[in-house]
Amino acid sequence: MSGSSPGPHDSHNTIKVVDAFDLDDELRSLLKPAEMVRDAQGRRHRLPRYFYEIPSHEVAMKIRLTHHFGLNEFILVDIKEQTRLTQFPRYVPCAVRVLAFYLEHFRAAAGASVHIAVNGGYRSPSHKLSLGATAHMWGTAADVYRIGTTILKTKEAIERYNDVAEELSSDVTVLPYGHANGVNADDHVHIDLGYITVVPREISEDRMELPQESRPRFAFEERRRRERRTPVGAGDEES
Numbered sequence: 001m002s003g004s005s006p007g008p009h010d011s012h013n014t015i016k017v018v019d020a021f022d023l024d025d026e027l028r029s030l031l032k033p034a035e036m037v038r039d040a041q042g043r044r045h046r047l048p049r050y051f052y053e054i055p056s057h058e059v060a061m062k063i064r065l066t067h068h069f070g071l072n073e074f075i076l077v078d079i080k081e082q083t084r085l086t087q088f089p090r091y092v093p094c095a096v097r098v099l100a101f102y103l104e105h106f107r108a109a110a111g112a113s114v115h116i117a118v119n120g121g122y123r124s125p126s127h128k129l130s131l132g133a134t135a136h137m138w139g140t141a142a143d144v145y146r147i148g149t150t151i152l153k154t155k156e157a158i159e160r161y162n163d164v165a166e167e168l169s170s171d172v173t174v175l176p177y178g179h180a181n182g183v184n185a186d187d188h189v190h191i192d193l194g195y196i197t198v199v200p201r202e203i204s205e206d207r208m209e210l211p212q213e214s215r216p217r218f219a220f221e222e223r224r225r226r227e228r229r230t231p232v233g234a235g236d237e238e239s
């Protein structure tokens with residue numbers, strides 16, 4: 001790190017908060033604000049609505065969420081993420097700050113640097129790995145493949161750091177070592193805070209919005225209005 005790198009919390013107040021209902025149709029359809037998704041047990045969870053808007057790569061690189069974790073580390077994705085969501089401005093749920101706080105404590109307890117993997121931080125509901133509700137879609141889970149110089153690929157290493165994570169707080173859960181996809185992990189530590197949604201203090205919650213899934217179908221509404229205007233027996237037949 002160079003001496004000119006920003007200090008902790010430098011400029012964090014400059015991250016713009018957006019209500020995803022105010023974003024364009026494509027972004028709303030990909031971020032699915034306030035829509036419900038089911039977890040592996042069939043329980044339904046409401047997706048986050050409030051996001052940080054990251055205007056550029058430079059800003060993502062500059063903003064520190066905690067002393068050791070930059071915002072950029074939480075949004076590293078590859079082609080598994082939808083292309084539009086990899087283009088700036090980019091969006092990450094406001095709860096990512098809570099995750100950074102826990103990871104900072106995890107790093108201190110582990111006594112070594114913690115590396116969040118590509119696709120291991122925030123994954124949108126449209127990400128190819130978002131098959132059911134996972135905390136990654138809330139910005140509240142991180143996949144860690146390396147701690148200091150230790151590559152997490154042995155049972156011993158994963159269980160050791162799983163213990164470190166779970167001892168931080170009862171808010172933290174991990175995936176036990178094993179080979180069953182989704183319920184185990186055999187090459188990383190999955191640090192999971194659950195489905196935390198943050199309502200930033202800049203937001204006023206008096207605006208009601210319906211998730212896209214429950215909005216009336218515009219085309220259908222139009223057709224009904226037209227039918228009401230058209231006297232019975234008049235006009236052309238419509239299929």
Ligand SMILES: [Zn+2]
Pocket residue numbers: 136141142143190191
């Ligand atoms: Zn994970």
